[in-house]
Amino acid sequence: MKPPPFDYEAPTSVEEALALLGRHGEQAKVLAGGQSLMPMLSFRLVRPRIVVDVNDIPALAGIREVDGTLAIGAMTRQRAVEQSALVRRRCPLLADAMPQIGHFQIRNRGTIGGSLAHADPAAELPAVVAALGGRLVVRGPGGERQLAPEEFFVSYLTTTLEPGELLVEVRLPVAPPSTGTAFVEVSRRHGDFALVGVAASVTLDEAGACVGAAVALTGVGPTPVVAAEAAAVLVGGRPDARALEEAGRRAAAAVRPDSDLHASAEYRTHVAGVLTRRALARAVERAQGGGEAVTP
């Protein structure tokens, strides 16, 4: 249970970090919050020759609003995102998901970029980014690329990040007015990874008709699942109980989860439907309340 030997560098700029990562290629591992990498090192599931600690790069942390998007630096701590008034106002779905990640001691160190780069199939944040159609900003030797979630998440713990590249930022669209959102999950205990989790967003017009909806699920496959057919049921009409019920059915039909130690595929499929209905119902309720901009 002790990490294997490795060299260690703690660069203070992105350029320096990229130079180190470029030089060491596959032999290097980026250390962000360490809440997933440190256990992997201790189990010796990874044996990097060098660990590049990016905690001392101030430019990688921070939350800004630019041109209708919220830009969050990769090294922003999960706890800082959770406590950000800007995030709560502009991206309430993200605010709703944060407290469901692990425990506060984990979120004190864990980063938003680390969670996305780690790409655990039951993690909350990939589903949030997928539901909102966010962008992942990656820098490497060839410059910068901006990836859509479906271009970033490949499989269990696998992304299209290449050795030598750094995830530097995630960009999320600011919620339009009269938008309600909700992140709901079922886990064995508070703080455990989700067995199934659902990120939902609903936008209403003045008459109360749905003009936009999005649903994404976690824990039901190797990558977050965007259930576009489920969201489409709501758009164009009033989001009543029948529409919500149908959306839940379509979400359950859209997922192909595996059975594992924690839950069977049948259970996960059933729960995916129920949680989709609940998440959308809560989002509708919040949208009817004029969106979440007014809450706490």
Add this chain to the structure above:
Amino acid sequence: MSERTIRVTVNGRVHEAAVEPRRTLADFLRDDLGLTGTHLGCEHGVCGACTIVLDGDAVRSCLLLAVQAHGREILTVESLADGDRLHPLQEAFREHHGLQCGFCTPGFLMTLTCFLRDHPDPTEAEIREALAGNLCRCTGYKNIVAAARAAAATLATLTPTPTRSPA
């Protein structure tokens, strides 16, 4: 793999030492500084026994490298008692039988010092959520929650304005 010299303030005292990069902060505290109050249950982030306070935040010391603590301030369970006088939180654990074997206790205490600082008047549900990241094999948690409530009440009499934090 060459050693690095680090300078860390632990419980108010500055320590300088040479460590291998792979040394965890928990092992550094226990084996290099002899501060064995910080316990290691799982060494992979799950049990919370190794919780310490780093620059004011409760964190897992088994998930940090000692080199990352360079220039930082750390508090461990050894910082709580003043000589033979227990900290009110420790007093409350004793009073309410919040421990049996005591293996998990340092982690609970360090978690609670931060939690009660930020939530001086917590509800039971808030206490339970805050403690969810610390495992105890003995007590069944009931008495730990009772101790946390009692400690909150005692600490409130010691602090001038025990207002409810908005967070």
